[in-house]
Structure formats: C-alpha cells, structure tokens
Amino acid sequence: MNKESRTMLASLEHSLQLGGRLVENIAGPQWNAPTPCSDWTVRKLLEHVVGMNLVFAAMLSGQRPPSRDADVLGEDPAGAYTRSAQLLLAAFGAPGVLEQSFQSPMGTATGFERLQIRSYDLLAHLWDLAQATGQALEDDPVLESSAQQAWEFARGQLADSPRSGRFDPPQPVSDEAPALDQLAAFLGRPVPWTPHR
Template sequence: MSGPTVEQLADVAERTGRLIAGITPDQWRDPTPCVEWDVRALVAHVVGGNAVFAAALSGETVQPDGYPDSVAPLLAAFGAAGALERVVDVPFGTVPATVALHLRLADLMVHGWDLARATGQHAEYPDDVVEQALEFSRSALPLVRSDRSPFAPSQAVDDDAPALDRLAAFLGRKVS
C-alpha cells in the first residue's frame, strides 16, 4: 500500500470544499446518508474533524470559522517538518501521524460522498487515492475496538462499483 501524502490531502480537501461551496441555501437542513446529521451538522463535523487533526499534529487549538478556514491549519500541521514521523492522539487513539493522515483522507472523501448524495452533486476524487483509502480502511478497521468505531456495518456493493462507492459502502453507507 502506498503512503498518503500532504499533496493528496490538499487535493481532497479542495474537492470537498467545492462540494460544500455547492450547497444551496435551501439544502442546509436536508438529510444526509449519516442519519444522525443533516447537511449543516455534517459540514460542522467535517470542519471540527479538520480542527481536531490540526490540533493533534500542531499542539495548538484551532477554532475555524467555516470549512475554508479549517483547511489551512490542517495542511500546515500535516506539512510541518517532521510531522509525519510523529505519533499523535486522535479520536481513534494514539497512532502514527501517517495513520492520522490516512484517516483524514478517508473521512473527507466519505463525507464528501455523503454531501454529494444529500445535495445532488457528484463527488470526484482521484481513483488511486480512493483505492488507497479503501485498502487502508480494510486493513485498519478490524483493529478498531467496536466501542470506538463510528462506522455502521459494511454494506454490500458490486465489486465493479466506482471506487468511492466501494469505500462508502465499506464504511457503512448504503450505495444503492
């Protein structure tokens, strides 16, 4: 499995930002595939996740004002000299920073998929990055204690489904 890069994170964050920018004013209260969250709550979760991971790597509390404000500190934290050689505390536990980077990439792409589904947009992420996230998720998810897993059980999806649909289904989304 190839390792994640900060450049991949920047690209995925930018693509997710386009989905967020495409939300119309009347869609913020619409339901999402994450049944506990409407569009507004899902975006808040993504922004909060960016802040949590940025703080975990930088040691500095980040309080972003919206999605674009949450991306710069996230990229700076992961891109800092030596950052990817560290061990950090994230919601899943204490992990190498490269694992945290994998987690953030997968989270942004799956929640981008959620937002696209909820708002009638199309999520587009590079297939190689999605496949990397899927491979990582398949190897890492069985190691997460069931009481710490935020994911629903994996859902069935055709093997020839698009990579992003396979990732979303693996992490509990109903794709059909």
C-alpha cells in the first residue's frame, strides 16, 4: 500500500470516528428530525450510511450485500454504526484491495477509487447529520484536508455525470467557506441549512 493510499485510509478512519461521536450524541426525539436529505429523517439517514458501509464492505470482500429491506440499525443504532465502520475499514485495508477492480451497478472502479467515492459520500452525510442534530463537527486539519480531497474528487467524478436520483444541483456557497461546506453545497445542500427550508 503506497503513501497516498495509507493517507486516504487514515482519513476515512478519522471521518468514521467523527461520525461515531455524532451518532452517540443523538438524543431520542432527534431520530425523527428532518435532515438536509429532504426525504430522510435522522434515522433514515443513518440507515443509509450504515447500509452503504456494509454494501462497500461486502463488495470489497466478495460477499453478498445486505438486503435493501434489512433493518441495519436494529435497537442499537450506535453499535450498528460502529460495527459497519469496523467492517468497512477492514475491507479497505485488506492486502491488495485498493489495487483491484470491482464491478457494481455504477460501473467498474478500483478499490482506491471506491475508497474515494465512499469518503466523499460519508463526509457529506456527516455534514447532514451534524446539521440535523445541531452538532458541530470538529474544526481540525485532518477533517479539512479530507473534505478538500473529497470535494476535488467529487467535482471530477460528477462534472459530466447526470445527478438525477443522486444529488440536487450545486448550491451557492461562499468561496471562503470550509471545504466540508463546499462539498455539501456542491452535492446539492443549501449552506447554511435550516429545517424549514
């Protein structure tokens, strides 16, 4: 595994840890609160995050992904998130995975490209989760660097791709905004976001 791959994997681990802290701080009524993903409550948003962690882990490991109808959170959403994060990191960290190519309904990509895809989607949803639950993501250099890389990758990947069914059109945001806000706005989130918008 080269230095770039190790750095990206460490960034994913950092993002997953931040997500774990967000999930642990969700209070009871907040599970049904709206999120920047307009069709999803906080619980539905976390179901998506955990589900995607499990889908990517299964794909990289050559296993069957969970059913779309599966209750991936159960009675312990924080525990389900932690377990899915551990499986995802183990799958991406397996020897040779980042150099292999993997098929999915969205086409063929290397493990390293899948790592970048998972990273930008995860970061966007951590932003959603923080907004929906009134939590502040830590202002730290690793998060800023991860978000910057994710934003640049997403712009390259989605520049000529249709957004229908995946992301809303890019939203306006200050050029001085943090990279995570830039990523969120590029992926169709209004920045700043308020529940009644």
